[in-house]
Amino acid sequence: METMLRASEVSKRFVLHNQGGVELPVLKQASFSVNQGECLVLNGRSGSGKSTLLRALYGNYLVDSGRIEVKTQGYWLDIASATPRAILQLRRNTIGWVSQFLRVIPRVSALDVVMQPLLDVGGDAKHAKHKAQQLLERLNVPSHLWALAPATFSGGEQQRVNIARGFILDYPVLLLDEPTASLDSTNASAVVELIDQAKQRGAAVVGIFHDSQVREQVADRLYDLSTQDTTVQG
Amino acid sequence: MTAINSVISRPSAAQMKVQAEIHGQADRPLLVVDALSKLYAPGKGFSEVSFALYSGEVLGIVGESGSGKSTLLQALSGRLKPDAGSVLYRGYAQGDQGDQMNDLYGMPESERRRLLRTEWGVVHQHPMDGLRPRVSAGGNIGERLMAKGLSHYGNIREQALRWLSDVEIDQGRVDDLPTTFSGGMQQRLQIARNLVTHPQLIFMDEPTGGLDVSVQARLLDLLRRLVNELNLSVIIVTHDLAVARLLADRLMVMKQSRVVESGLTDQVLDDPQHPYTQLLVSSVLQN
Ligand SMILES: Nc1ncnc2c1ncn2[C@@H]1O[C@H](COP(=O)(O)OP(=O)(O)OP(=O)(O)O)[C@@H](O)[C@H]1O
Ligand SMILES: Nc1ncnc2c1ncn2[C@@H]1O[C@H](COP(=O)(O)OP(=O)(O)OP(=O)(O)O)[C@@H](O)[C@H]1O
Ligand SMILES: [Mg+2]
Ligand SMILES: [Mg+2]
Numbered sequence: 001m002e003t004m005l006r007a008s009e010v011s012k013r014f015v016l017h018n019q020g021g022v023e024l025p026v027l028k029q030a031s032f033s034v035n036q037g038e039c040l041v042l043n044g045r046s047g048s049g050k051s052t053l054l055r056a057l058y059g060n061y062l063v064d065s066g067r068i069e070v071k072t073q074g075y076w077l078d079i080a081s082a083t084p085r086a087i088l089q090l091r092r093n094t095i096g097w098v099s100q101f102l103r104v105i106p107r108v109s110a111l112d113v114v115m116q117p118l119l120d121v122g123g124d125a126k127h128a129k130h131k132a133q134q135l136l137e138r139l140n141v142p143s144h145l146w147a148l149a150p151a152t153f154s155g156g157e158q159q160r161v162n163i164a165r166g167f168i169l170d171y172p173v174l175l176l177d178e179p180t181a182s183l184d185s186t187n188a189s190a191v192v193e194l195i196d197q198a199k200q201r202g203a204a205v206v207g208i209f210h211d212s213q214v215r216e217q218v219a220d221r222l223y224d225l226s227t228q229d230t231t232v233q234g
Numbered sequence: 235m236t237a238i239n240s241v242i243s244r245p246s247a248a249q250m251k252v253q254a255e256i257h258g259q260a261d262r263p264l265l266v267v268d269a270l271s272k273l274y275a276p277g278k279g280f281s282e283v284s285f286a287l288y289s290g291e292v293l294g295i296v297g298e299s300g301s302g303k304s305t306l307l308q309a310l311s312g313r314l315k316p317d318a319g320s321v322l323y324r325g326y327a328q329g330d331q332g333d334q335m336n337d338l339y340g341m342p343e344s345e346r347r348r349l350l351r352t353e354w355g356v357v358h359q360h361p362m363d364g365l366r367p368r369v370s371a372g373g374n375i376g377e378r379l380m381a382k383g384l385s386h387y388g389n390i391r392e393q394a395l396r397w398l399s400d401v402e403i404d405q406g407r408v409d410d411l412p413t414t415f416s417g418g419m420q421q422r423l424q425i426a427r428n429l430v431t432h433p434q435l436i437f438m439d440e441p442t443g444g445l446d447v448s449v450q451a452r453l454l455d456l457l458r459r460l461v462n463e464l465n466l467s468v469i470i471v472t473h474d475l476a477v478a479r480l481l482a483d484r485l486m487v488m489k490q491s492r493v494v495e496s497g498l499t500d501q502v503l504d505d506p507q508h509p510y511t512q513l514l515v516s517s518v519l520q521n
Contacts, residue, residue: 017509018516059498061505084484084498085288105458105480106451 003071004173004204005057006033010066010080012052026052027063032223036172039195039205039218044225050208053225054177056080057206058097059087070094070173092120096171100181102158104151110136111146114164121169128168135164139190156182167194174198176207180214192217262324264289264435264467265310266335270319272309277490280306283319285486285496289434292461292468294482294499296475296514301488303471304439310469311356311437312338312346325353325434351381355428359440361420364427365412371398371423372408378431397426401456418449422456429460438470442477454480475518479503487511 012027026049034040042050055061057068059079068079072094077086091097096117105113114132119125136146139160145153150161163179176195180188188211195218199205209215263286273279280302287293295303308314310321321338338346350356358364365374372394379390395405401422403415412420421441428436441457442450458481461468472478478485478499485502487495487510495508506512 015507017512055504060500062497062501062507084501085291087498088483103479105455107455 001035001037001202003033003035005071005206006067006069007031007053007057008067008069010053010056010063010068012049012056012061012063027056027225029066030223030225031066034173034204034206036202036204037199038220039199039207041215041219041222042206042208042225043222044227048225050225051177054175054206054208058095058175059090072172092117094171095173095175096166096169097175098163098166098179099177100159100162100179102150102162104149104158106151107149109147110141110150110153110161113150113161114168117165118168131168132164135167136161138194139164140187156184156187159183160187163191163194167198170198170201170203172203174203174205174207176205176209178208178210180209180211188214261288263287264291264324266320266322267310268320268322270306270309270316270321272305272314272316273491274305278302280309280488280491280493283486283493287435287467287469289467290465291484292466292470292482294478294485295469295471295488296473296478296485297488297494298490298510299473302491303488306488307437307439307469307471311354312350313356315339323349323435325349351378352431353434355431355433355436357421357424357428357436357438357441359443361417361424362412364424365420367411367413369411370409371403371412371415374412374423374427375430378427382431393430397430398423401426402452416449418445418453421445421453425453425456425460429464429466432464433466435467435469438468438472440472441470442472442474450477457481475503475515487514 008031010027010030013023013025016022016024030053032040042053044050052061056063057079059082063080066080069076070079070090072090077090079087079090082090111129111132114135115125115128118128118131133146137143141157141160141164145157150158153161159179159182166174166176166179180191183191192214195205195207205218207218209218265287267286268284270283271279271281273281278300283306285293295306297303305314309316316339322335323338324333324335356364366377369377372391375394375397376390379393384390395408398405398408403419403422403426407415412423415423442453445453454477460466461481468481470481482499485496485499486493487502487508489510495502495506495511502511503515506515
């Protein structure tokens with residue numbers, strides 16, 4: 001299977017300028033690649049840099065050195081040096097993102113939140129609506145909530161709206177930061193099923209899963225961040 | 235999502251965006267700003283600002299009070315001659331055949347004024363700065379259409395009515411003076427007045443500034459939808475990081491007349507690099 005994503009010697013430290021310039025070295029020469037149809041799980045203790053690495057793959061965090069290359073429409077693009085415009089484009093057509101928390105937009109209904117990525121790439125509104133409804137149903141979001149803005153939803157409901165949004169498009173690359181964190185086992189297995197389907201159609205998946213059962217179900221390989229030498233300060 | 239459906243009897247913005255990408259137009263900037271400076275005194279104003287803005291892009295400008303945000307916006311929008319540097323704009327200058335890059339401060343003043351009345355729009359923080367107090371709501375909207383050469387009264391009134399409902403103002407208020415409107419309604423009217431001519435580029439200075447929180451949310455939602463559906467390019471000055479996050483694709487952070495950091499909005503807010511940006515982000519309770 002073809003490689004979709006490769007990180008080469010990615011390093012990052014945070015500099016907290018307003019707290020005495022403290023430096024937190026978090027990523028040290030992280031290197032891996034992910035193929036189509038494969039799920040790489042980032043592993044390591046709390047604070048080891050899993051989310052930092054995942055955010056760097058999405059262009060949400062900068063890195064100090066190294067390359068993060070994604071295959072998009074036949075080309076390799078280095079996210080670590082790409083322009084904001086290129087990254088936005090990449091997020092529209094190549095990389096999907098699901099985190100634990102939904103960023104609610106005032107007055108926008110759950111259904112519209114889910115449909116938006118499909119509309120953004122010029123998708124037909126009817127098709128988008130149908131697909132959004134199917135996903136919300138699969139994730140057991142009660143239909144009487146669909147027309148409401150998710151601001152008042154429970155944490156788990158918001159999370160499932162977020163997951164539906166992340167799966168509305170068949171992104172070639174999917175980044176998942178604890179998508180099952182506050183879900184019961186029924187909903188967690190619905191998510192596992194979605195991930196499996198994505199892998200089957202050839203998506204390259206990078207995820208973080210605290211729940212070891214979920215992890216075992218979806219992971220093809222683990223990438224361990226705890227083995228990095230992050231204990232040496234400054 | 236019904237309010238502004240009437241605006242779009244054309245392909246959706248997303249479809250237009252895809253089209254533009256296919257035809258390579260998206261790769262040509264709408265505005266190119268190079269080493270632009272205007273200083274009233276050392277540190278008062280802005281200096282050495284450079285960026286390119288593309289069609290459909292929203293650029294947010296945030297930063298310290300007095301750092302030069304409003305001054306910069308005035309210069310970008312052709313209302314304040316800079317000391318140095320240039321602003322190039324892609325558009326149809328009068329008499330031109332095709333579109334080309336025009337030097338904003340190289341063109342005659344009359345041409346800059348025409349731009350501001352037609353292809354561009356300016357949304358002021360205080361809505362009455364951008365509205366005519368003694369002209370009805372409908373007249374305020376119609377004025378820009380007339381500036382663009384439309385003269386048929388029935389047409390103008392019809393568009394004014396449609397825009398009133400697009401910005402969620404009761405059509406029955408069309409003959410009322412804006413001075414009888416609430417602040418939030420005035421701000422929406424100002425937006426309708428600007429958008430009626432389908433401008434390419436809108437400049438906004440703290441458009442939600444004087445409004446209370448619930449009115450702000452409604453206005454923001456409206457702006458977000460209009461930007462998406464009309465494929466507008468926007469440069470927006472705001473001190474509110476939540477507004478910036480919601481509306482802007484990219485951010486520039488200003489401090490003491492300089493741009494100290496710029497990048498993708500979520501990246502600048504979630505992983506700020508400059509000490510001032512870190513301070514700004516950490517001062518907000520949660521965003
Ligand atoms: N934006 C930021 N600014 C400063 N420090 C940060 C930032 N984001 C993360 N860090 C720091 O980087 C380190 C790694 O954090 P990260 O969130 O990547 O850990 P994690 O492995 O995902 O942990 P968990 O399992 O608890 O979610 C932590 O020390 C954290 O405080
Ligand atoms: N016409 C003027 N003459 C002299 N000084 C001016 C003039 N306009 C602005 N200034 C000064 O230039 C600096 C930048 O002002 P500007 O209004 O651009 O700040 P700003 O970033 O918009 O601030 P705020 O967030 O408070 O609106 C300020 O010190 C201001 O006093
Ligand atoms: Mg984490
Ligand atoms: Mg100002």
